[in-house]
Each structure stands twice: as structure tokens, then as C-alpha cells.
Amino acid sequence: MGWARKILRVDLSKGTCKSEPLNMEWAQQYLGQRGLATKYFVEEVDPKVDPLSPANKLIMATGPLTGTMASTGGRYSVITKGALTGAIACSNSGGYIGAELKMAGWDMIIFEGKSPKPVYLSIQDDVAELRDASHLWGKTTWDTEEIIKSSHHDPQVRVCSIGRAGENGVLYACIVNDLHRAAGRSGVGTVMGSKNLKAVAVRGTVGVSGIRDFKAFMTATTAAKKVLADNAVTGQGLPTYGTQVLMNVINEMGALPTRNAKDVQFEGARKISAEAMHEKRLSDGKANLLTNAACFGCTIACGRISQVDKNHWSVVNSPKYWGATGGLEYEAAWSLGAADGVDDLDALTVANMICNEDGMDPITFGATVGAVMELYTMGVLTKEQIGIESPFGSAQALLEIAHMTAEGRGFGKEMALGSARLTAKYGHPELSMSVKSQEFPAYDPRGIQGMGLTYATSNRGACHLRSYTVASEVLGIPVKTDPLVTEGKPALVMAFQDATAAFDSSGTCVFTTFAWSLNDLAPQIDAACEGGEAGWSVERLAELGARIWNMERVFNNAAGFTAKDDDLPARLKTEPAQSGPAKGLVSGIDKMVPEYYKLRGWDAAGVPDKETLARLGL
Amino acid sequence: MQKSLHIDPSKCTGCLQCEMACSYENHGVFNIAKSRIKVFNFEHEGRKVPYTCTQCAEAWCLNACPVDAIRIDAATGAKVVHKDVCVGCKVCTIACPFGTINYVADSGKVQKCDLCGGDPACVTACPTAAITYVDADWTGLEKMRQWAGKTNTQSRASA
Numbered sequence: 001m002g003w004a005r006k007i008l009r010v011d012l013s014k015g016t017c018k019s020e021p022l023n024m025e026w027a028q029q030y031l032g033q034r035g036l037a038t039k040y041f042v043e044e045v046d047p048k049v050d051p052l053s054p055a056n057k058l059i060m061a062t063g064p065l066t067g068t069m070a071s072t073g074g075r076y077s078v079i080t081k082g083a084l085t086g087a088i089a090c091s092n093s094g095g096y097i098g099a100e101l102k103m104a105g106w107d108m109i110i111f112e113g114k115s116p117k118p119v120y121l122s123i124q125d126d127v128a129e130l131r132d133a134s135h136l137w138g139k140t141t142w143d144t145e146e147i148i149k150s151s152h153h154d155p156q157v158r159v160c161s162i163g164r165a166g167e168n169g170v171l172y173a174c175i176v177n178d179l180h181r182a183a184g185r186s187g188v189g190t191v192m193g194s195k196n197l198k199a200v201a202v203r204g205t206v207g208v209s210g211i212r213d214f215k216a217f218m219t220a221t222t223a224a225k226k227v228l229a230d231n232a233v234t235g236q237g238l239p240t241y242g243t244q245v246l247m248n249v250i251n252e253m254g255a256l257p258t259r260n261a262k263d264v265q266f267e268g269a270r271k272i273s274a275e276a277m278h279e280k281r282l283s284d285g286k287a288n289l290l291t292n293a294a295c296f297g298c299t300i301a302c303g304r305i306s307q308v309d310k311n312h313w314s315v316v317n318s319p320k321y322w323g324a325t326g327g328l329e330y331e332a333a334w335s336l337g338a339a340d341g342v343d344d345l346d347a348l349t350v351a352n353m354i355c356n357e358d359g360m361d362p363i364t365f366g367a368t369v370g371a372v373m374e375l376y377t378m379g380v381l382t383k384e385q386i387g388i389e390s391p392f393g394s395a396q397a398l399l400e401i402a403h404m405t406a407e408g409r410g411f412g413k414e415m416a417l418g419s420a421r422l423t424a425k426y427g428h429p430e431l432s433m434s435v436k437s438q439e440f441p442a443y444d445p446r447g448i449q450g451m452g453l454t455y456a457t458s459n460r461g462a463c464h465l466r467s468y469t470v471a472s473e474v475l476g477i478p479v480k481t482d483p484l485v486t487e488g489k490p491a492l493v494m495a496f497q498d499a500t501a502a503f504d505s506s507g508t509c510v511f512t513t514f515a516w517s518l519n520d521l522a523p524q525i526d527a528a529c530e531g532g533e534a535g536w537s538v539e540r541l542a543e544l545g546a547r548i549w550n551m552e553r554v555f556n557n558a559a560g561f562t563a564k565d566d567d568l569p570a571r572l573k574t575e576p577a578q579s580g581p582a583k584g585l586v587s588g589i590d591k592m593v594p595e596y597y598k599l600r601g602w603d604a605a606g607v608p609d610k611e612t613l614a615r616l617g618l
Numbered sequence: 619m620q621k622s623l624h625i626d627p628s629k630c631t632g633c634l635q636c637e638m639a640c641s642y643e644n645h646g647v648f649n650i651a652k653s654r655i656k657v658f659n660f661e662h663e664g665r666k667v668p669y670t671c672t673q674c675a676e677a678w679c680l681n682a683c684p685v686d687a688i689r690i691d692a693a694t695g696a697k698v699v700h701k702d703v704c705v706g707c708k709v710c711t712i713a714c715p716f717g718t719i720n721y722v723a724d725s726g727k728v729q730k731c732d733l734c735g736g737d738p739a740c741v742t743a744c745p746t747a748a749i750t751y752v753d754a755d756w757t758g759l760e761k762m763r764q765w766a767g768k769t770n771t772q773s774r775a776s777a
Binding site: 179208225295299325 | 628631632633634635638639641642645646647648649650651652661662663664665666743745746
């Protein structure tokens with residue numbers, strides 16, 4: 001069936017773990033992972049709930065293709081009400097733990113309540129129990145994983161955990177699995193920390209056996225893998241250069257938000273690009289990049305494994321950063337680099353390691369540093385307040401602030417707020433480059449107009465992964481559109497949002513969509529999953545995507561969000577791009593939103609019409 | 619022609635498609651816990667290494683088996699465990715110097731790579747050709763070709 005048909009409900013207040021059958025009626029409507037877990041969430045949780053109260057819940061969910069031979073079939077998502085945003089949160093991660101959870105025989109875990117003391121959840125196939133985690137509290141994600149593997153006497157156990165950031169209430173804490181993969185955005189790790197839940201350790205030996213038609217499944221997945229291998233982006237660009245392939249491309253387009261989005265091009269971009277990661281350093285003759293790496297089941301392998309120069313000033317006295325570990329992806333290279341004006345590749349790599357080690361979203365962290373650097377430049381924040389001179393471009397400041405934030409000391413406690421709350425506290429909310437309190441990533445809406453609408457309407461706050469129109473506006477996938485115009489973008493964004501919601505509910509990775517459309521996904525799901533007489537068609541998946549999108553929207557509206565929250569920071573609307581192809585342009589967001597609402601079947605206030613909801617079965 | 623599994627760890631990305639294919643081929647289930655090929659992740663060195671039975675010419679597991687449950691497949695040269703004969707004594711797992719024959723608690727028998735009868739599923743599944751099935755006498759041919767190519771380049775560069 002694709003599904004394991006079983007969910008684990010963990011009541012942290014009572015300390016109980018119970019097995020429940022998966023609601024198969026909902027599975028037919030919402031598929032799995034993002035869609036199905038969000039359905040459970042909105043049915044069980046009051047939209048007005050304080051994200052950090054025991055009444056909030058946190059769901060870890062796999063999709064029907066998780067743990068199968070479908071390429072990239074190793075994803076899992078964390079669904080909760082986000083600590084950073086107060087909106088529905090859904091953060092997706094690869095690595096190996098999602099597949100392990102599925103192979104242990106579970107579709108999802110629902111955590112509710114709050115444990116009176118630190119605990120971790122141990123799952124060994126169908127045996128699940130909460131265990132004391134007082135010895136793990138205060139430890140990094142790296143140490144937590146090592147201690148659990150050692151105490152379980154099992155090197156094959158998979159672990160996801162929060163680091164000190166999640167314990168200390170850093171509002172953009174993430175949940176890190178397999179050392180350097182993360183459910184990164186919106187503060188899902190903060191919610192986990194608020195429940196005194198330190199980690200989940202999973203060992204699965206049951207496997208995934210309920211595929212509807214194994215033969216058809218092997219045929220469909222083999223064909224889909226060939227599509228990925230034959231595609232220039234997924235077959236060559238991503239394995240060779242990773243997502244960092246974009247750094248020079250986006251900079252050339254004049255769409256690289258630089259120094260807290262004051263500029264759209266970064267003079268240091270080449271020094272922090274994929275090409276630079278391949279080049280041998282002058283200092284030790286070695287390249288930053290060691291090799292690429294795949295998550296479970298992935299035949300693309302975009303992951304970066306890097307190693308910094310042991311004699312780099314930032315690590316010369318810290319041997320724990322000398323080994324090979326997860327390297328820079330494009331968003332992190334941008335947020336820690338261009339957004340802060342820092343062009344020291346090894347320093348960025350170390351800052352990224354600190355984010356992995358203690359579980360912080362590097363996008364929000366780096367963008368918040370950018371806002372702090374601007375406040376410092378304006379004289380609003382001083383060296384005495386921050387603890388270090390913090391002009392744009394200071395790698396020293398970046399790393400010192402990273403350590404302070406991870407460890408929860410000094411100015412790190414202010415950093416924990418994220419840019420929206422921090423800039424408001426110091427009287428300059430306009431300097432937060434965020435939507436719904438979540439910082440936007442590495443594509444400037446002045447140079448790539450569709451991404452402005454993507455950020456403004458994303459249900460989890462500003463984010464590139466809800467409708468990656470960069471594919472169309474930059475790479476020409478599936479068709480090339482002009483990045484500098486707003487015309488046609490509302491329809492483009494909507495189509496991407498719906499398709500992405502379907503991919504996010506399947507167990508596969510959204511990066512497949514550089515090569516795959518729903519035409520490639522549907523046969524794989526149909527072979528894996530019972531779908532009734534209709535089966536799983538492209539049309540059904542697109543409608544499912546729209547259903548998920550509207551369900552998330554209804555939750556956010558009930559949580560108190562309104563049309564005024566579907567907007568971009570004033571800077572993007574009033575300060576034109578100063579260089580590059582987009583020179584003189586601002587974001588045309590105000591033109592796009594009303595058209596988008598109309599296409600969505602929402603009223604002028606951004607509320608879905610009754611007809612729209614009825615059409616989607618909501 | 620005798621063929622042999624050839625593993626090039628430098629090409630391995632750690633995707634585990636090989637382990638999935640192995641478990642599906644032999645157990646009809648996607649379950650890496652049941653795979654006969656294992657990918658080891660040397661995290662701090664950034665290396666991933668697939669590892670399985672190399673089909674020793676003089677197989678220690680075969681020689682150690684007290685009930686002759688391990689026999690040579692004449693077509694492939696694979697040392698194959700005959701499950702109906704195996705008594706699960708595990709002596710072969712002690713004899714094997716490489717640890718590539720393993721006990722399976724569910725069945726009470728041992729299992730090892732049998733080259734899938736001459737069409738190894740792991741080879742088909744590997745997306746990067748880190749695992750190949752090649753002429754047993756020429757497992758180093760690809761490496762020879764690479765070095766040959768470099769030699770040629772150098773001579774031209776110095777000319």
C-alpha cells in the first residue's frame with residue numbers, strides 16, 4: 001500500500017506511546033507526509049494555540065514512497081505550528097531517518113503534551129518508549145547522536161535531535177538528523193525543545209512490503225530514475241556543484257540579496273560559489289569540497305561534504321571542526337555569506353557547521369546577522385551591546401555571533417528572536433527581510449519577480465521551497481518565463497505551489513522537480529498505493545496539492561493571519577535594485593497578489609470562497 | 619567468462635539503492651536490514667564504501683561448513699548457501715575473514731551474496747557505477763584505462 005498503515009501517538013505529559021491505525025480515508029484525500037500530517041494537525045489542534053504551549057502538537061511524518069526504491073524516497077516532514085511564524089509549519093528533511101522510521105513500520109509519530117523532564121523517544125520496530133534524556137540535555141546534536149548510538153550498542157540506529165538552540169528557545173531552531181540534514185525552517189526544533197523532547201532514535205528492520213504492484217513499481221521507478229539521470233540539472237549540475245551551482249548564476253542576474261538586501265549583487269559571490277568550493281585553497285593546497293553525497297534512495301546526490309583548512313583562524317583550536325562534514329548548500333552560502341557581505345568560504349563552512357551542530361536554521365540565522373550588521377552600521381547597535389565589532393563583511397563577527405547564539409550567551413539571547421522581533425525591539429522593523437516573521441532566502445524579488453509572490457503567499461512564511469519559480473524564471477523549467485516581469489506569475493506560482501504540495505506529501509524530494517513533473521510522480525504513487533477505481537492520476541495529484549494548500553491557508557486565517565501578511569518588506573517595494581539586469585526595478589508584489597487571490601478562488605481578503613472549499617472537499 | 623563484482627568506493631554517494639535492490643531481490647521487501655551488501659559511511663573522512671562477499675576462490679566459509687550447505691555455482695562461480703541444508707551453526711561466519719556471510723535470526727540460517735545467479739541486482743540499481751560486474755580477470759581494467767589516459771596527457775604536456 002505504500003503506507004505502513006500505522007501511526008505512533010506519544011503523549012509526553014503522560015509518558016505513553018500508543019499505536020493507532022492510519023486513517024485510510026484521509027490518506028486517499030491527503031496522500032501522506034505534508035498533506036496527511038497537516039490534516040491530522042488541523043483536526044486536532046486549535047489554530048490559536050501558543051506554539052510553545054503543551055497544547056501544540058508536533059508530527060513527524062513519512063510519505064508512501066519513503067523507504068522504497070523510488071529515487072529520493074527517504075524524506076520525512078515535521079508539521080507543527082511554527083515557533084518563529086505562528087503559522088502552519090512543515091519542514092522537510094532527507095538523510096536516512098525518514099526511511100528508517102518507515103522500515104520500523106510507522107507512517108508517522110504524533111507528539112502531544114509536554115514531558116515533565118527531558119526525554120527521548122526510542123523506536124525499535126514496533127517497540128516504542130520514552131527514555132530519560134537528562135544526560136543528553138545541554139548536548140549538541142552531534143554529541144547526542146554519538147551518545148545514543150553508543151548507549152544502544154547499535155551503530156545503525158538513526159537519530160534526529162535538537163541542539164542547544166532548541167533547548168534555549170532560539171525561535172528558528174531546527175531538528176537535525178544524520179549529523180547534517182535538517183528539518184530546518186519555522187522553528188520546528190523550538191517546539192520540540194518546548195516539549196522537553198531531545199531526540200528520536202529509530203531502528204527499523206521490518207521493511208516496506210505493502211507495495212500495491214511491485215512489478216509496476218519497479219518499472220515506474222526505473223523509468224523515473226532515467227529521467228533524473230538524463231536531465232542536465234539533476235544528472236550533472238546538482239551532483240557536481242550542488243545547489244551552489246546557482247551562486248554565480250543568480251549574482252549575474254542581479255537577484256542575489258546582499259547586505260540585508262541593500263544590494264542585489266555581491267562582489268564576493270565568486271569566492272563563495274560552487275566553483276570556489278572545487279578550487280584548491282592557497283593555504284593548504286586542498287579544496288573545500290571533498291565529495292558529493294546522497295540522502296537515502298537519492299540518485300541525484302546534490303549533498304556537499306566539505307573539510308576546512310585546519311589552520312583557518314576559526315578552527316585552529318577546535319579539532320571537532322577539522323573532519324569532513326556537511327558543506328554549504330546555496331541557501332546557507334547566501335545567508336551566511338552574501339546577506340552579511342562575508343566572502344570567506346571556510347568561515348561560512350564553519351558557521352554552517354555550527355548551525356548543524358546546535359540545530360539552527362542557517363537562513364534565518366544568517367539573515368538575522370545581516371539585519372544586526374545593518375543596525376550596527378547605523379549606530380543603533382554598538383560593539384558593547386553585541387560583544388564584537390559587527391560591520392558587513394566581518395567573518396569574525398559572523399562566527400562569534402554564531403557561537404553566542406548556539407550557546408545561548410550574551411547577544412546570542414537577542415539573536416534567538418530572529419530578525420522580525422529583534423529589529424522591532426530596536427525600533428527598526430523595516431530592516432527585517434521577512435514575511436510572516438520568517439526571513440526570505442537567496443532570490444531577490446526585484447530580480448526574480450515570481451519569487452516575491454512565492455514569499456508573500458507561502459503558508460509557512462517566506463520560503464523558496466513552496467513554489468520554486470526560479471526553475472521557470474531562471475532555468476526554463478518547464479518553460480522559460482521572464483524573471484523581470486509580473487505578468488503570468490500568479491498562475492505560475494499557483495501551479496508550482498500545488499505540484500510541490502503533492503511532491504511534499506509523497507516521500508520524494510522537491511529537487512526531483514527540476515526533471516520530474518507530476519507526470520513522472522503519478523505512476524510511481526499509483527504503483528505503490530491503493531487509489532480506488534480512479535487510481536493516482538496527474539489530475540488527482542494536482543487537485544490534492546490545491547486541497548493541501550487551501551487547508552493550510554484556512555488554518556493560518558483562523559490563526560489570525562490576514563491579507564496584510566501576504567506582503568514583502570518595504571525595502572523590496574521602494575528601494576530599486578542598484579545594479580545588474582534588474583537595475584531600477586522594485587518588486588511588483590502589489591500587482592500580483594489580487595490576481596493570485598482571484599485565481600485561487602479567494603476573496604479580496606484572502607479567504608477561500610465557500611465554492612472553492614467545497615470543490616476541494618474541505 | 620567468469621565475472622566478478624567490482625566496487626569503486628570513490629563513486630559511492632551512500633544512497634543505499636544497492637541495499638534496497640538486494641533485499642527486494644532476495645526477500646521481496648524493501649528492507650536494508652536484510653541486505654547482503656552494506657554501505658559503510660566513514661563520516662569524518664567523507665568516504666562511503668559498499669562492501670559484500672568477494673567470492674574467494676578458496677572459500678573459507680565453504681570449507682568450514684560442517685554440512686556442505688555452501689556450494690559453488692558452476693555458472694557464476696558464486697559460493698551459494700543452500701538454505702534447506704544450512705543448520706544455522708554460524709561456523710562460516712567465524713571462518714570468513716571479511717564478515718560478509720551473516721546469520722539471519724528470522725530464518726535461523728546464514729545468508730551471503732550469490733551474485734543473483736549472474737545478474738546482480740545491486741549493480742543494476744547503482745546510479746553511479748560504483749558497483750559493476752566485470753570480467754573477473756580484468757577487475758582493474760577501468761583503473762588501468764584512467765592511468766593510461768593520464769600518462770598520455772603528461773607526455774603531450776611536456777612535449
